[in-house]
Amino acid sequence: MSPATTRTEGRLYERIANDIRQALATGRYGVSDRLPSERDLAQQYSVSRPTIREAIIALELDGLVEVRTNSGVYVIALQPHGGKLTETDVGPFELLEARRIFEAEICGLAAQMIDDEQVARLRALTVDMESGDLLRAEAADREFHIEIARITQNSAMEKTVSMLWDARMKSPQYALLTGKARAAGIAPRVSEHRRIVAALASRNAETAREAMRDHLGRVIAHLLEATEVEAIERARAEVDAKRRRFGAIG
C-alpha cells in the first residue's frame, strides 16, 4: 500500500517516518487524530514493532505527534513547525544574503552597547583567524559573528545568527565549494573583520552596520566568483573526458 518500502536505501525507520510525515502533510490525518496502533502500523508497513516505534520517536522529536502511554499516538501538527534551518535545503547564497541583512543591523545595535572587554575578545578572535589552522580559523570566524550578536544581549538574535551559520555547513551545495574557495574565503578576510572591530570600538552604529554589510557582501561576491570558477573547471573536465573518450576526433 505505502510506497515506503519501494526505495531500499537508508534505515527503515527513516523511510517509514518520512512516509508518515508525507501522510500528515497531505492531509491523510488531521490534527488530534490518532494514528493506528503500533501493531497495526507494523502490519501495514510489514515491519516489526520496534521499527515503527523508532519512526514514531523521530516524528515525536519533530514535534509532529505526541504519544500518550496506553492510549495511542496523536497528531499535534501537520508539518515540522519552525523546524531547524539546517534540515531544509537553503542555498548558501540565500543564507549569506540573510546574514548580510540581519547581521548588519545587529552590528549596528552592538556598537551602541559594546564594552571594552568585548572589544578585546573580538580582537583576540581576529588573531585566531590568522592561525594557519583552517579549522581553528573557521571556528574563530563563527565565534566572532556570534559574539557580536551576543553583545546585543538578545538571545533570539544570537540563536538566529548561530543557526544561519551552522545551516551553511549542512548545505549540500556548499559542500561542493570546499577546499580552495573555503581556504581563500576566510584567511584574507581578517582585515575586514578588523574593520568591523574598529567600527564597534568607535561606538558608531552606522559605521559598524556598514562594515558588517560590506564584509558579508564581499563574502558573497567571493563565493559567487568561486562558484563560477568551479563551474568552468567542471565544464572543462567534462570536455576533457569526452575528448578522451572520443580520442581520435579531438
Added chain:
Amino acid sequence: MSPATTRTEGRLYERIANDIRQALATGRYGVSDRLPSERDLAQQYSVSRPTIREAIIALELDGLVEVRTNSGVYVIALQPHGGKLTETDVGPFELLEARRIFEAEICGLAAQMIDDEQVARLRALTVDMESGDLLRAEAADREFHIEIARITQNSAMEKTVSMLWDARMKSPQYALLTGKARAAGIAPRVSEHRRIVAALASRNAETAREAMRDHLGRVIAHLLEATEVEAIERARAEVDAKRRRFGAIG
C-alpha cells in the same frame, strides 16, 4: 554506574539519551570518539537493546552522533549545535525585538520586489484578521508576516521569520500572557497591518521598513503594558491572600 536509572519518570530512552547527552557535554567522550556498542550500552544501563537504539536515534536526530552501519556510533558534536529556537527559553520580548530588527529590513526589501498579486494576498490576510475567530486571526497574522518574508524570495529569511514566530508560542513566559493581552494584542492592530500593505504597495522601501518597525514596536509596548498590568494584579492577589490569612491584622 550512571545515575540515569535514578529518576523513574519519562520514557526510558529519553532518560538514557539525556544521560548520554550529559556525558557528551561534560567531556566523557570527545568528537569522533566511538560510543560503546549498542550491546555494551544495553548492559551498562541494564536495559534492552531496542531501548538503547531509541536513545541513539534521539541523539542522532539532535545531530550529536552519527551511526555508521556495522561500525559503531560516533560523536560528531558535544552539544546540540544550532538547535531549534523553540527548544530554548527565549523570552517573548527578545523574540519580538529580534523580529522588529529583522522584519523591518525584510519589509524594506520586499517593497522593492512585491507584485500586485502579492499585495492582494496580503490585503486578504488583513481581512482575515478582522475575523471574530481568534485562532483564524492569529493564523492570518502569522501568514501575513511570513508572506512578506516570502516576497524576498529568500527561504532563509522566510524560515527565520517563521521560526521566530513559532518560538513565541512555546515560550513559557508567553503562556502567562494569554487571554486578554493576546486578544487585545491582535485585533486592534489590523490598521497597522494595513499601513504596512499600503507602504509595500507604494514600493517605497523606507516607508515599508518604518511601518513594520513601528508595528512591532507597538506590539512590544502593548505586551509590556499587559505584563505590567498582570504583575500588578498578581501582586494585589498576593496581598489579598496575605490579608485573608492574617485577617485580623488588616
Added chain:
DNA sequence: TGTCCATATTGGTCAGGCCAGATTGGAAAG
C-alpha cells in the same frame, strides 16, 4: 437511563536471534 466493572487494546520494555557488512588480527607469502 445511568453506573460500574471485566475485558480488549495500547504503549513500554525485555529477551534472544539472524543477517550482512565492516573490522581486525594473524597467518601465509614475498
Added chain:
DNA sequence: CTTTCCAATCTGGCCTGACCAATATGGACA
C-alpha cells in the same frame, strides 16, 4: 621483516514473541 590477504569477530539493522500496567470500551446490572 614487511606486505598481502583471509577468516573469525564485532557491529548495527531488523525480526519474533512475550509480559506488564494503564487506558478505553462495551455490556451487564442497578
